[in-house]
Amino acid sequence: xxxxxxxxxxxxxxxxxxxxxxxxxxxxxxxxxxxxxxxxxxxxxxxxxxxxxxxxxxxxxxxxxxxxxxxxxxxxxxxxxxxxxxxxxxxxxxxxxxxxxxxxxxxxxxxxxxxxxxxxxxxxxxxxxxxxxxxxxxxx
Numbered sequence: 001x002x003x004x005x006x007x008x009x010x011x012x013x014x015x016x017x018x019x020x021x022x023x024x025x026x027x028x029x030x031x032x033x034x035x036x037x038x039x040x041x042x043x044x045x046x047x048x049x050x051x052x053x054x055x056x057x058x059x060x061x062x063x064x065x066x067x068x069x070x071x072x073x074x075x076x077x078x079x080x081x082x083x084x085x086x087x088x089x090x091x092x093x094x095x096x097x098x099x100x101x102x103x104x105x106x107x108x109x110x111x112x113x114x115x116x117x118x119x120x121x122x123x124x125x126x127x128x129x130x131x132x133x134x135x136x137x138x139x140x
Contacts, residue, residue, distance in 0.1 A: 056123060059119055059120055062112075086107060090117050094118055100114045
């Protein structure tokens with residue numbers, strides 16, 4: 001009778017140990033998969049940030065061109081021709097589905113300025129999304 005209890009005890013200990021080993025193995029696999037996913041998302045976020053940096057340089061060059069053209073035609077620079085109120089109206093009209101041409105015509109502002117403002121707004125949204133993803137990866 002004592003050996004039966006001993007065998008039962010040993011089999012319970014072995015069963016518990018094996019269950020723990022299996023659970024630990026699954027936990028280890030899950031962590032490795034999560035680490036791979038996080039590294040992938042981090043690479044994507046870094047790529048997006050690099051792309052946005054390149055696009056920002058392009059926008060800066062376009063802004064310089066618009067300013068130079070405005071000054072050559074007797075106008076003033078972009079910063080001086082559209083105020084914050086105009087910016088808000090442009091963005092509202094764009095969100096409502098209006099094309100840049102319609103927005104420029106309706107608000108009586110240059111099409112180049114509308115295009116540039118919309119491009120900068122798009123880049124700002126993408127940058128915010130990329131940074132949010134990067135923050136999530138870093139917090140994870």
